[in-house]
Amino acid sequence: MSPHKxxxxxxxxxxxxxxxxxxxxxxxxSSLTIISxxxxxxxxxxxxxxxxxxxxxxTGLSFRSDDYLTxxxxxxxxxxxxxxxxxxxxxxxxDDDSKFDYDQLLMATGGSPKIPEQIDGKIEGVFVLRxxxxxxxxxxxxxxxxxxFVLGGGLVGLKAASAFxxxxxxxTVVVRSKHVLSQMIDYDxxxxxxxxxxxxxxxxxxxxxxxxxxxxxNKMNGVKVVKYEDDQSNPAEMILSCDILxxxxxxxxxxxxxxxxxxxxxxxxxxxxxxxxxxENIFAAGDVAETYDVAMEERSINALWTCAIQxxxxxxxxxxxxxxxxxxxxxxxxxNFPGVDLISFGAIKGKPDLGFESIVENRPEExxxxxxxxxxxxxxxxxxxxxxxxxxxxxxxxxRKIDVVEYKDEILSDYFTYGRLLGSRxxxxxxxxxxxxMNPGRPTNG
Amino acid sequence: MKVIxxxxxxxxxxxxxxxxxxxxxxxxxxxxxxxxxxxxxRQRIRVLNTGIKDGTYRLKxxxxxxxxxxxPFCVDACIAGGITKDPETGVxxxxxxxxxxxxxxxxxxxFGAIVRLQDGKVAIKCDRCPDRDVPACVEACPTGALxxxxxxxxxxxxxxxxxxxxx
Numbered sequence: 001m002s003p004h005k006x007x008x009x010x011x012x013x014x015x016x017x018x019x020x021x022x023x024x025x026x027x028x029x030s031s032l033t034i035i036s037x038x039x040x041x042x043x044x045x046x047x048x049x050x051x052x053x054x055x056x057x058x059t060g061l062s063f064r065s066d067d068y069l070t071x072x073x074x075x076x077x078x079x080x081x082x083x084x085x086x087x088x089x090x091x092x093x094x095d096d097d098s099k100f101d102y103d104q105l106l107m108a109t110g111g112s113p114k115i116p117e118q119i120d121g122k123i124e125g126v127f128v129l130r131x132x133x134x135x136x137x138x139x140x141x142x143x144x145x146x147x148x149f150v151l152g153g154g155l156v157g158l159k160a161a162s163a164f165x166x167x168x169x170x171x172t173v174v175v176r177s178k179h180v181l182s183q184m185i186d187y188d189x190x191x192x193x194x195x196x197x198x199x200x201x202x203x204x205x206x207x208x209x210x211x212x213x214x215x216x217x218n219k220m221n222g223v224k225v226v227k228y229e230d231d232q233s234n235p236a237e238m239i240l241s242c243d244i245l246x247x248x249x250x251x252x253x254x255x256x257x258x259x260x261x262x263x264x265x266x267x268x269x270x271x272x273x274x275x276x277x278x279x280e281n282i283f284a285a286g287d288v289a290e291t292y293d294v295a296m297e298e299r300s301i302n303a304l305w306t307c308a309i310q311x312x313x314x315x316x317x318x319x320x321x322x323x324x325x326x327x328x329x330x331x332x333x334x335x336n337f338p339g340v341d342l343i344s345f346g347a348i349k350g351k352p353d354l355g356f357e358s359i360v361e362n363r364p365e366e367x368x369x370x371x372x373x374x375x376x377x378x379x380x381x382x383x384x385x386x387x388x389x390x391x392x393x394x395x396x397x398x399x400r401k402i403d404v405v406e407y408k409d410e411i412l413s414d415y416f417t418y419g420r421l422l423g424s425r426x427x428x429x430x431x432x433x434x435x436x437x438m439n440p441g442r443p444t445n446g
Numbered sequence: 447m448k449v450i451x452x453x454x455x456x457x458x459x460x461x462x463x464x465x466x467x468x469x470x471x472x473x474x475x476x477x478x479x480x481x482x483x484x485x486x487x488r489q490r491i492r493v494l495n496t497g498i499k500d501g502t503y504r505l506k507x508x509x510x511x512x513x514x515x516x517x518p519f520c521v522d523a524c525i526a527g528g529i530t531k532d533p534e535t536g537v538x539x540x541x542x543x544x545x546x547x548x549x550x551x552x553x554x555x556x557f558g559a560i561v562r563l564q565d566g567k568v569a570i571k572c573d574r575c576p577d578r579d580v581p582a583c584v585e586a587c588p589t590g591a592l593x594x595x596x597x598x599x600x601x602x603x604x605x606x607x608x609x610x611x612x613x
Contacts (some may be wrong), residue, residue, distance in 0.1 A: 018522070048545050060544075063527030102605035273587035301559075306554060309522040334549035343553045343561070388552055396556035415495060418557045419508050422454075423496025423511045434451060436557075 005030040010106030012036035015286025018312025024072045026320035032074045037081040039194045040132045048135040049159035053166040087279040104319040110253030111287035125220030126245045138191035153180035157248030172203040184344045189369045196339035253288040268301040273325045275315035285311035294328035295346035302329040343391040346381030370412045377403040447536035452509045456591035464489040466586030472591035490572040511572035512559040514538045519554035537574045
């Protein structure tokens with residue numbers, strides 16, 4: 001391959017920037033173009049809720065400085081949406097009829113919010129919170145709003161609800177399941193979270209849905225909420241006044257531009273452990289990429305910041321001719337609201353009939369909950385509420401597939417720390433400790 | 447690139463390093479006044495039990511702080527881009543102004559070395575004492591268990607450790 005290549009990255013967020021950085025650390029010569037369908041400089045999506053409540057401003061949303069990005073030598077193109085990929089001709093086409101040819105292409109097109117079919121997203125007052133433009137529009141409408149509803153009790157929904165509450169709005173979160181964060185934590189942990197939310201003035205309606213948006217002249221003035229009983233019978237219906245509705249029902253991968261190509265795609269673009277797709281010279285990373293989930297032991301999309309950056313880094317290195325392996329993705333989340341610090345990861349729903357066992361410490365009066373999910377002696381999942389400092393050690397134990405049978409009685413206690421691993425795993429662990437800062441490669445690989 | 451290492455065979459678990467670290471990161475940098483500060487300064491190094499028995503009633507301990515990893519997970523995890531690795535010094539810098547307290551770094555640190563500051567709003571970690579030539583913890587260690595030096599010195603230490611352990 002000639003030393004000067006044409007690199008094109010579609011997507012200017014976590015995965016795209018991770019790829020840019022790792023590519024440039026190997027290759028300073030090749031041309032690199034980053035195409036974004038937004039008309040915004042780099043910003044962190046995960047910070048948007050902090051922008052909503054005013055705790056950070058527009059400049060604060062950036063996660064890399066302009067000078068730093070300029071030095072990396074990339075040609076940033078904004079406001080251009082890729083509509084088609086020709087993997088044979090190695091060309092991509094954009095919505096303004098422009099086209100770019102490439103030697104190596106990274107699809108880091110991200111995801112888009114799912115909007116339930118009963119809701120018309122075009123009605124004024126109905127929002128999603130995905131882009132900086134979304135956040136700016138929501139923030140403007142907050143000035144004249146009193147009541148906000150959030151549909152969906154996941155991370156984005158609760159962060160939005162928190163931001164609304166902090167800004168003095170009357171907030172209701174509507175969730176379909178029996179508790180909030182149903183993808184992240186179990187029922188008992190959620191009881192602590194929900195009581196804290198309620199103490200903080202956020203109303204949570206569980207086993208509920210928004211069936212319709214009430215509007216006049218295309219402007220929302222209320223929502224029709226239904227609340228189900230356990231057996232789904234006799235749902236209670238109510239029409240409630242609402243100024244802002246945020247839909248936070250998760251995201252779907254942005255794969256439209258490759259739908260009619262031979263690039264293999266399920267819910268997301270299928271990637272191998274080098275973040276390559278089945279099409280030559282095309283890589284995928286981030287919220288659009290389907291990867292191997294190390295805890296669930298199946299392929300899935302983990303649309304998460306950390307995963308996106310790491311996948312981007314692997315893709316970037318491999319586009320520069322290296323051969324780096326991704327050790328797999330993992331559902332992992334951390335969250336903070338007033339009174340709640342929470343970290344969870346992995347197979348949090350592991351059921352006993354599938355060979356999972358769990359160790360639980362539940363102290364609801366202190367707001368503390370810890371649960372570790374094991375299978376065949378290995379950690380497969382973790383939930384920590386309000387006692388989170390040791391989460392990283394346990395995450396690395398999961399990733400390294402360390403057998404924890406000998407630690408079983410102490411693993412949730414303060415006594416189990418990295419010191420214990422070091423003390424019991426001998427020279428191998430000692431090298432890891434000594435050389436973390438010196439050797440190439442991550443300390444927890446291998 | 448210099449690193450701080452704790453030689454387990456010498457660590458008594460006296461926590462002198464924890465105190466020195468807290469004082470170094472206090473407003474006044476003097477122990478008597480540091481203990482009156484509100485909030486109290488917090489240490490970024492922790493003495494941990496290793497579970498190794500040393501032949502007496504004691505269990506051996508180790509003083510652990512940020513390892514300033516070569517490819518740090520925390521840098522990737524930070525949603526605000528507030529953690530950076532200095533390619534020259536190897537130090538992993540934590541910029542508190544950027545921290546929104548999301549705990550992504552705490553979630554991924556394999557050493558458990560990034561923890562919450564007492565007020566619970568932001569995370570803290572070892573900053574390798576930017577104002578000092580020798581980090582406060584190393585200077586305070588009364589047994590010479592904590593050492594600070596170049597990688598070559600530590601390959602010797604590792605060999606020494608190996609010979610210690612061989613029967």
